[in-house]
Amino acid sequence: xxxxxxxxxxxxxxxxxxxxxxxxxxxxxxxxxxxxxxxxxxxxxxxxxxxxxxxxxxxxxxxxxxxxxxxxxxxxxxxxxxxxxxxxxxxxxxxxxxxxxxxxxxxxxxxxxxxxxxxxxxxxxxxxxxxxxxxxxxxxxxxxxxxxxxxxxxxxxxxxxxxxxxxxxxxxxxxxxxxxxxxxxxxxxxxxxxxxxxxxxxxxxxxxxxxxxxxxxxxxxxxxxxxxxxxxxxxxxxxxxxxxxxxxxxxxxxxxxxxxx
Numbered sequence: 674x675x676x677x678x679x680x681x682x683x684x685x686x687x688x689x690x691x692x693x694x695x696x697x698x699x700x701x702x703x704x705x706x707x708x709x710x711x712x713x714x715x716x717x718x719x720x721x722x723x724x725x726x727x728x729x730x731x732x733x734x735x736x737x738x739x740x741x742x743x744x745x746x747x748x749x750x751x752x753x754x755x756x757x758x759x760x761x762x763x764x765x766x767x768x769x770x771x772x773x774x775x776x777x778x779x780x781x782x783x784x785x786x787x788x789x790x791x792x793x794x795x796x797x798x799x800x801x802x803x804x805x806x807x808x809x810x811x812x813x814x815x816x817x818x819x820x821x822x823x824x825x826x827x828x829x830x831x832x833x834x835x836x837x838x839x840x841x842x843x844x845x846x847x848x849x850x851x852x853x854x855x856x857x858x859x860x861x862x863x864x865x866x867x868x869x870x871x872x873x874x875x876x877x878x879x880x881x882x883x884x885x886x887x888x889x890x891x892x893x894x895x896x897x898x899x900x901x902x903x904x905x906x907x908x909x910x911x912x913x914x915x916x917x918x919x920x921x922x923x924x925x926x927x928x929x930x931x932x933x934x
Contacts, residue, residue, distance in 0.1 A: 674924050677701040678889060680778065680817040680872070680915035683710040684739070688718075690912035696720070699907075699919070702743050703767075707778035707817045709737040730762035737762040738816070740776050744769065753802045764799075766806070771925040772897065773806045777816035782837040789842065792819075796846040800853075807854065811894035811925075814855070817872075817915065818890050822847045822857070825867050826887040838888060850892070858891040858904040858920050869906045872915045883908075891920035900925060 677699055681687040684706060696704065704723075712729050723741040728751050730736040746767035752759035767774040777799065782789040806812050820843045824830035833839045851857060859869060870885025879885070891904060902921035910916050 674702040674922060675699065676703045676705070676774075676813065676815065676891065676920045676922070677917050678705040678707070678776070678815040678817075678891065678919075679917040680707040680889060680913060682708050682913040682915060683734075685711060685716055687912045688716070692912055693718075695907075695910050695912070695917070699917070701919070703774060704741040705765075705774075705776040705815055706739040706741075707737075707776070709739050709762075710734050711737065726765055726767065728759065728762040728765045731760050735761070736778060738765045738776050738778050740765050740767055740774065742767060742774075746774075753798050768810075769924075772811045772813055772894075773809075775803065775806070775812060775814045775816075777814065777818065779817060779819040781819050782840065782843065784837055786837060786840070789837075789840065793842055793846065796843075800846070800850060803850070803855075804853065807894050811897045812855075813894075813897070813920070813922075814892045815890060815918075815920070817888060818847070819888055820844060820847055821886045821888055822851075825865070826870075828868075828870065828884045828886075838886065854895050855892050856895050856898050858893055858901055859887075859906070859918070861898060861901060862904050870908070871906055871918055875914055889915055889918045891918060893920075893922075897922065897925075 712733060720741055722743055724745050726740045726749050728738045746769055748768040750766040763778045765776045780792050780795055782792045803812055819838055821827040821839050822844055868883055870887050871889035873880040873885040900923045905919040907917045
């Protein structure tokens with residue numbers, strides 16, 4: 674099965690820039706979006722064969738997530754844990770037979786780090802939530818996580834130490850998650866490959882020169898690693914300041930589920 678995640682930085686604008694061409698060409702089983710920046714009724718997508726799930730932010734033109742899935746999930750959650758609402762529309766969880774899919778748009782700490790404390794609280798809540806889900810069945814966690822985990826994950830690491838998205842605190846939260854039974858799928862396949870960036874500034878020639886950051890991820894429960902086939906970064910796809918990332922995996926069959934719990 675193919676899973677795609679893309680921060681579209683405004684879905685209406687991305688649709689005008691060829692979103693649907695890529696969507697139909699890639700033919701993903703599950704397609705996750707972040708930063709859709711719209712409210713209910715502002716955009717209708719005709720996607721035959723897909724079930725659509727949307728989590729809109731209360732604030733207009735801001736944040737929001739969506740998931741389009743060929744297979745109907747067993748359940749859908751909006752928010753974290755028992756809280757089934759979330760003002761900024763940053764998380765969608767779909768439960769399938771053999772795994773949970775958690776699509777997230779992580780809050781940015783802001784350039785002056787004024788939202789860093791909020792971001793770290795968010796990370797702690799999400800960490801606890803992922804641990805609870807993982808205790809039930811394996812998890813596929815994806816989205817714009819707004820952090821470059823290691824120096825290899827951004828072009829100019831030396832000049833960005835301590836900046837939003839590359840603070841020790843944010844990177845530490847990612848290290849904690851990966852140390853608790855989760856795997857960064859791209860680094861599972863390509864541990865030492867640099868240049869695999871998924872976000873670039875809109876400044877002139879930045880993207881052409883690949884001066885970017887890798888802040889979009891597919892992270893999976895470690896017991897899913899035997900089912901992973903490949904992880905990809907589709908840098909050639911335009912339409913946003915982010916590019917899509919893909920995970921290819923074999924879905925565990927029914928009789929294997931007990932062994933993964």
